[in-house]
Amino acid sequence: MGLGTGTSFDNQFDLIERDLAEIEIRETNAKDKCIIWDLADSEKAYNSFLISQNTQSKTICDIAFHKSSQTGKYLPRVSFKRIAKNGDIQSTRSKDKVTIKFEDSADAVRFWKLIGFLFNYKDLVDIGEFEKSFQVVSKEAYVLEFTDKNELEKIQDLKELVGISDLNYNQLKTLTFENRKRNLKAFYYLLKNIRESHSRYREKYKIQPGEEHIWHHFLQSNDWILGLNVDLRFITDFLDEQKVGIENSSGSESPKVDILGISEFTTLIELKHTSADIFKASKSKGRANTWDFTTDFIEGISQCLGQKNELEKSFESKVFLDSDKKRLPKDGIETIDPKALLLIGNKKREFPINELDNTNFLKNKTLERFRRNNRNIDVLTFDELFERAYHIVFSRKLSKEWYWQEEDEIFREENDA
Structure with missing residues (x-):
């Protein structure tokens, strides 16, 4: 491309008011320069970009292209300046480097749009080491990449994102609320098996047959539901499927608890399933004002009592391993009549x-009498656990009729009428 005598090069492209689609990067016919041209004005070129401004100053990015002898492409050299209203470049009296922050999200977006603009000309512009460290990707591509990462990598990524976003307490609280609301809705779906959620959940997480295994995985993955809601001391860690007794010489006769809760003192958690009945279909004759418990319920209580006894006997010599098969330090952890x-x-x-x-009232009273007169075992139903989780996520009260309400009514936003 030839350069006219009236061509103006010292111009600033306004990223605030204009669109990058209005300009393009072209190489001259002599193939010795690379210039940013205005598509609507063939005699106007740009050497800087306006990224942000306020009543006192503006931030610009100067850019120049230098041909690389190694690649034959043009290496962009950029510099950022904060310019005062009178045109002076702002500086600092100290020897420290001047820090230019894009604290406003719109300013940050404009900066990354500029970077994306350069990437559109990779056949002409030498991105060099920048491309090895940064990549302009779509939101969908990033989500797919994030999903494939392991738990530790996800945590590290989130820590970095939270750090650079400088979110305040209320914003972080909103993120936690949205995540817990999503988990709570999954709890609701599993509780009522809406849209065959059990089958979907089992297929998604490759879980073996049996409803107990689904609940085991879900509650282990969302440990805040148990850790913050049950009538127990605050639980800080959960260990999956732990043998709590002393094994015999053949490695058997040690009862296994579904979940072992760890805090200052240990907690044993035995999981059944939502479809397990607490009471028999009919009560024995001659027993007024009470109802007979099912075998599932009695065996569950018996399991808990046996696990408690075995854990007390074995705790001092027992070696506990976490999910990564690493030895769990037991300093500061005691087992005294474990909950x-x-x-x-x-x-x-x-x-x-x-x-x-009347029958339902009688069953409800029978269960409550058992719970109030039983010192060793806490009994909780899954719907009761859901109600407690709900009151942690939402500040409003949950209707007594929630189980028969529409889903939209249960999970409506706090500010909805």
């Missing part, structure tokens, strides 16, 4: 008291 929780059934499904049925 135990049996999570079983669904009251709303098995004996809904909203139907005003």
Whole structure:
């Protein structure tokens, strides 16, 4: 491309008001220069970009292209300047480098649009080492890459994103709320098996058959639901499927607990499933004002009692391993008459008291009498656990009729009418 005598090169492209589609990078016919041209004005070229401005100053990016003898492409050299309203370049009295921050999200977006603009001319512009460190990708591509990372890599990425975004407490709280609301909705779907959620969940996470294994995986993955909600001391760590007794010489006869909760003192958690009934279909004759418990319920209580006893006997010599098979330090952890929780059934499904049925009232009272007079084992149903999780995520009260309400009503936003 030839250069006219009236061509103007010392111009500033306004990224605030204009679109990068209005300019392009071209090499001269002599192939000795690379210039940013205005598509609407053939005699106007740009050597800087306006990225941000306020009433006191503006931030610009100067850019020049230098041909590389190695690649034959043009290496962009950029410099950022903050210019005062009177035209002076702002500086500092100290020897420290001047830091130019794009604190406003719109300013940051404009900067990355400029970088993306340069990447569009990779056949002409030598991105060099910059391309090895940074890549302009779509949101969808980043999400796919993030999903494939392991848990530790995801945590590191999130820490970096939180750090550079400089989110305040309320913004971080909003992120936590959205994540927990999503987990709570998954809990609701599994509880009611909406749209065959059990099958979908099992297929997604490659879980072996059996509802107990689904709940085991879900509660282990969302440990805040148990750690913050049950009537126990705050639980800081959960160990999956731990043998709590002393094995015999053949390596057997040591009961295995579904989840071992670790804090200052240990907690045993035994999981059944939501479809397990607490009461028999009919009660024995001659027993007024009570109802018979099912074999599943009694065996669950018996399991918890056995695990408690075995853990007390074996704790001092027992070596506990975490999910990575690493030895768990037991400093500051004690086992004294360990607390135990049996999570079983669904009251709303098995004996809904909203139907005003005398049998359902009697079953509800029977369960409550058992719980209030039982010192060693806490019994909680899955629907009760959901209600407690709900009150951590949402500040409003959950209706007593929530189990039969529409999903949209249960999970409506706080500011909705």
